[in-house]
Amino acid sequence: MSVLSFAKRFLAHPDQVGAIAATSRAVAEVVCAAAHVNESKAVVELGPGDGAITGTVLDHLNPEAKFFAIEISSEFCEAMAIRFPGVKVYNDSAEHIGKYLAENELDHCDAVVSGLPWASFPHELQVSLLDALYDAMAPGARFTTYTYLFSPYLKKGRRFRAMLEERFGEITATPLVWANVPPAFVYVAQK
């Protein structure tokens, strides 16, 4: 998918897409390292979009590990099918992660890599998504989600971090990655 197509999808569904451009490789590397993708047996990506992070997940994924993604937009699912024909991408809301773990004969996963635009979501959706992904995670599993430079200064950004802390306890924030538009960092939560 071109830069222009990504931006067009953002303009059509700003609350779902939440970013004008896809994530950089530099952030994708930080996301995958923080999630310990290389050590995980089951990895789930939420909101892959057109696959900006997926390629890096695949580069680090253990060949024995199971991996699938859940993407709400059928257009992005089509883009994923072209770019990564071997990757299972379910066209659904990430709240249904439990259903897709079961379809893949998994009780839990060890890593959840999220590209979801949390700050754009209404509170009820944030709660149901976080509940579902928390239940989906094995004890010790890691959840990572990137956010932008300015989010600690915004009420919505602070509220989302507080929601993570309520569930997971201590949250780690990586250093800022300046090679991203806008600069971003990653929250890391361990169950």
Ligand SMILES: C[S@@+](CC[C@H](N)C(=O)[O-])C[C@H]1O[C@@H](n2cnc3c(N)ncnc32)[C@H](O)[C@@H]1O
């Ligand atoms: C900011 S884009 C991130 C795309 C890509 N991961 C990246 O980092 O460039 C957010 C993605 O989350 C998807 N999305 C939004 N709400 C979702 C939901 N409830 N379940 C699954 N995917 C969702 C959007 O369609 C979009 O692909």
